[in-house]
Amino acid sequence: MAKLTQSFLRAIENPGSYHDERGLMLRVRANGTKSWILRYQLNNRRxxxxxxxxxxxSxxxxxxxxxTxxxxxxxxxxxxxxxxxLIQNEQASKAHAIVTFRLEAERYIATHRQSWKxxxxxxxxxxxxRDHVYPLLGEMPVSHITTERVLDVLVPIWSTIPETAFRLRNRIELVLDAAKARMLREGExxxxxxxxxxxLLPRQKRVKVPFEAMPTDRLGPFVRRLDSMDSTAARACELLIYTACRSNEVCNxxxxxxxxxxxxxxxxxARMKAAKVHRVPLSMGAISTLEQQQGKHPVYVFPNARRSGSLPGNAIRRVMEDLVVGDYVPHGFRSTFRTWAAEYTNYPKEICEMALAHALENKVEAAYNRGDLLDKRRQLxxxxxxxxxxxxxINLDLETTD
Structure with a gap:
């Protein structure tokens, strides 16, 4: 039989616990508030x-x-x-709702940037x-991103800038995979x-366009013009040419x-694309270039304008643009070097490839040949x-590229 009535509940003011039935009771506190409590036992605990x-x-x-x-x-x-x-799931849902794609992407970049060479x-x-994804998905919770939203990003650029679009698709996939691993989204x-x-998207014909490389007969006159420039970036470009190294290896x-x-x-x-130590033999031209940089910074060979770090990655290209040499790019000098080695010398292929820090194509040969052929590469x-x-x-007009 019930022990509590509506009239009793409204009238009672004395603090205490007032029992009804089946473990139900009303608890009255000193401040006058009244609350319902179910008292039960489970596994011998109250x-x-x-x-x-x-x-x-009521x-x-x-x-x-x-x-119930x-x-x-x-x-x-x-x-x-x-x-x-239920409370934990609700809190998790709220947390998921406020983790936007931008936040998750920035977290992904911060986590993996140390492993990117x-x-x-x-x-x-x-x-x-920033340019293609954040305007559409940046403030959207990662848990709410659907196929339609991904297509909103990719379709407008899929045919116009296919290489960028394909890389963006992969980057979006990686960020969303990370979000799923952190329990921020579910499903495929x-x-x-x-x-x-x-x-849903047409297959792209992805054609790799080689870097524009300066012909070997234009290289000497270009270096002469380069030598007349009094700038750190010009010296960096010279060392890049003399050593056939990559821009980031030289600038840093x-x-x-x-x-x-x-x-x-x-x-x-850690600074090499192949993640292996690379020893570069220095010719007299390379050493002369380095000697011109001595005393300019205690740490960096090619310091930036503020002397706060190394030369920016695009500085060498800007020098080439200042000299108006056409569409040639810094990385193309590696191709120029390789073309010269093949057409003007008799050096074996493995020596030329090792000078470029390329891995040997023959894996068996690479497994046994563990030297770096430094002396032979020095001759090269x-x-x-x-x-x-x-x-x-040679006097050659580099501004004529036809």
């Missing part, structure tokens, strides 16, 4: 579960709630544990997302290509890497420097 305040929860509603909870108890369900789980790779990630990845977007060069007396430049594996680089200096005596 538990009190709040059911709301009176009169917002006596009838409280009794109906007790009936007692039924769950008979099925082995702990109401307190169930409530805690090239600083340009970090910039490419950030810039491409809407940016997945195979078996998903490949059915440190004095601690050089042994000018021995004529060796040792580039740490000395011949290359001689070719450049002889060519520098």
């Amino acid at each position: 538990h009190d579960l709040g059911l709301g305040s009176f009169p917002m929860v 006596l009838k509603a409280a009794r109906l709630a007790v009936d 909870l007692r039924l769950e108890l008979s099925q082995g369900i702990d109401p307190l544990s169930k409530r805690a789980s 090239n600083v340009r790779h970090v910039q490419q990630w950030s810039n491409s997302l 990845n809407p940016a997945r290509w195979r078996g998903h977007l490949d059915k 060069a440190l004095w601690t890497e050089f042994d000018l007396a021995a004529g060796i430049w040792t580039i740490d594996a 680089m000395n011949d290359w420097a001689t070719f450049i200096s002889v060519g520098a005596m």
Whole structure:
């Protein structure tokens, strides 16, 4: 039989606990508030579960709630544990709702940037997302991103800038995979290509366009003009040509890497594309270029204008643009070197490829040939420097590229 009545509930003011039936009771506090409690035992332990305040929860509603909870108890369900789980899921849902694609992408970049060898790779990630993805998806919760939203990003650029579009698709997929791993979204990845977007977007014909390389007969006159420029970027361009190294390897060069007396430049594996230490034999032309940089900075061979770090990655290209040499790019000098080695010398292919820090194509040969052929490569680089200096005596109009 019920012990509590509506009139009693409205009238009672003395603090205490007033029992009804089946573990239901009303708790009256000193400040006058009244709240419903279900007291039950589970696994020989007593538990009190709040059911709301009176009169917002009526006596009838409280009794109906007790009936439901007692039924769950008979099925082995702990109401307190169930409530805690519901609260946790609700909090997780709210947290997921406020983690936007921009936040998750920035987290992904920050997490993986140390494993990316090239600083340009970090910039490419950030810039491409900023220009093409963030305007549409940046403020959208990662849990809400669907196939339609991904297509909104990709369709407008899929045919006009296909290489960028394909890389963006992969980057979106990686960010959303990371979000799923962090329990921020569920289901299939809407940016997945195979078996998903490949059915919704036309297959691209991705043609690799080689870097514009300066012809060998134009190199000497270009170096002569370069030598007349009094700038750090011009000296960096000279060293890049003499050593056939990559722009980032040259621009970020440190004095601690050089042994000018021995004529060796040792580039740490962390700065190399192949993640292997690369020893570069220095010709007299390369050493002369380095000597011109001595005393300009204690750490960086080619410091930036503010002397706060190394030369920017695009500085060498700007020098080439200032000299108006057409569409040739810094990386193209590596192709120029390789063309010269093939057409003007008899050096074996493996020596030429090792000078470019390329891995040997034959894996068996690479496994057994663990030397770096430094002495033979030194002869090659000395011949290359001689070719450049002889060519520098030729008067050729570099502004004519036809």
